[in-house]
Every structure is written in structure tokens, then in C-alpha cells.
Amino acid sequence: MFSKACEYGIKAAIFIATKSYEGIRVSPKEIAMEISSPQAFTAKILQALVKHDVVKSVKGAYGGFEINKGDISTIKLSQIVKAIDGDTIYSACGLGLDKCDENHPCPVHDKFKGVRDELKFMLENTNLEELALNIKSGASFLKV
Amino acid sequence: MFSKACEYGIKAAIFIATKSYEGIRVSPKEIAMEISSPQAFTAKILQALVKHDVVKSVKGAYGGFEINKGDISTIKLSQIVKAIDGDTIYSACGLGLDKCDENHPCPVHDKFKGVRDELKFMLENTNLEELALNIKSGASFLKV
């Protein structure tokens, strides 16, 4: 469904959010530990999230990654997915046709429309806050 | 969403079905032309579909690929996807956790459930016949 990079990105953003509530910045090392991901690769993904304004980085001693408290509830899953995988997952043709629309549909165009739209709606209407709060309360988990 | 191999496999199966109605066997070459896919790679994917009993192959002169007419309406998209990509797309955790269920959910477990189930339902309730008939009637297309 999502790329590994995107899975790591989503989990990283959620973890950073949980820490940002307490005003604590976190390092790629700590993030990787917490979400069971390869550290250097995770650092690369964090760079992409910074570039797309999903998380904020502070360089130098006492630096790290954080998210402005006020932003946590406005950042949507779709922004994270888009920053890493692009939006092809819910906008491109399910069978890979370059041109696929109502006038020139692929064989599964209509069948797929519902699934794609539901995925898009879900991603655009899920914010980091609800995900982070469930992690904090122990209702969900970032690793096994 | 699906791998390239899976996209090719779905399109190939649909094309074979359209020809099988007329009792015509088709070659990897003709299939690749019709669905705009690399021929040798497509041939490999056809082998997988044969192994999983989605299509039938006849070796030797006058051979080719076909689907028993009676089977066209009973073959589901889910069988094709499963044969090539496996069923992880609608059964695995959206964030890649090895263990993810009601008791130990990832942060998006509930959010994803709806999308995943709808995708699963769609794949398990769409048969090759309806897709092939729409191609034959010109209501949908296998290439640009």
C-alpha cells in the first residue's frame, strides 16, 4: 500500500508529535528506536518531512525534531503521504494507464473509485493529534 | 497500489478472457501489444497465472493462453492479485507492523479497516466476465 519510507514517515511524525506535547525534541536515533526503523534511512525521510513543512528541525547542540504544538491537530495524514510517496496512491489509475477517466476508463475504473475516494477522504480527515493521543494513552502502538 | 507485475497480470487476464469467448488462444506477444507491456516480463507473469490456475496454457504449435469459457465468470480479481502480489495489500498492517490487530493496533488500524475491507470486498466480488465484456463493448480500455 504505502512504501516503507512512507510507513516510517508516518510513524516518525506521530512519535515526534507525542514528544512535542511535552516540549521535547527528539533525534533520529531515538525515533528509529521507538518505531523500529533503520536510523540513517529514517533520517533521510525526516529531511523530506522537514522540506515539506510537516516537522521542524533544529540543528546543532540541543537540537532535534519537533512539531509546533499548535500544528499537531492541523497536520493531516495526506500531507505526510504526499511528501513521501506523492498522491498517486489515490489519484493514479489502478491499472497504471496514463490516461484514465470517465471518458476513457480502465476496466476497473468505476470499481476502484469508491476505494480510492475512501482512502483519500480518510487520509485528508485524519490529523496527527488523534493518532498521537492514542499512542500516549496506550490505545495504539508504533512497534511490536 | 498494485505492483507493475500485478497491473500487467490483471490486464492480460482480461484480454485473454475477451479472446477466449471466441475460442481464440493468444500469445504473450499479442497480449503485450494489446496491454502495452514488456513482452518477456508479461510472459513471466503469465506463468504465475498458469501456476495459480487463473489461465490455461497450451504448449507447442497452435498453442497459447486461454481461459475456459465457463470459468470467466467465476474468476475473481482477488485470485489474480493474490497470485502475483499476495494478499498483503488488504490483509497486512497499513504501517508495516508484524503484529497489528484489535488488541495491539497500529495508530491507523481502525482508520484503515474500512478502506482495506472495501478493497477486499471489491476484489472478491469483481469477476473477469464483467471486466471483459466492457472491453469488448468498448466501454473501457486496456491501454491509452
Add this chain to the structure above:
DNA sequence: TATAAATAGGATAAATTTATCCGAAATAAA
């Protein structure tokens, strides 16, 4: 039985994704 036509399948290459490593640049504090 010989021949031509067709799929099967192994070996290999190219492209992409995933992952690692290391030095450069930035920054807070001593």
C-alpha cells in the same frame, strides 16, 4: 518421424527502493 511453432524456465541486466556511511554545516554552551 522431422519440422516448425509455441510455452517454460534459467541466467542476467537495468531500474528503483531501501539502507548505510561519512564529512560538511550549524548551533548552544563552556
Add this chain to the structure above:
DNA sequence: TTTATTTCGGATAAATTTATCCTATTTATA
């Protein structure tokens, strides 16, 4: 200003997916 700490970013490697090529095997027909 120096030092220690930390992200940034380029180079590279490993793994996987996508794609190609060539030979073996099968089979209908002449």
C-alpha cells in the same frame, strides 16, 4: 572562540522489482 552536539546532504551499497535474452521442452502437422 572553542568545543561538543546535532542535522544536512552527497556518495555508495544492498535488496527488490522490473525487464531482457537465450535455450530447453512440448506439441500439432506435414
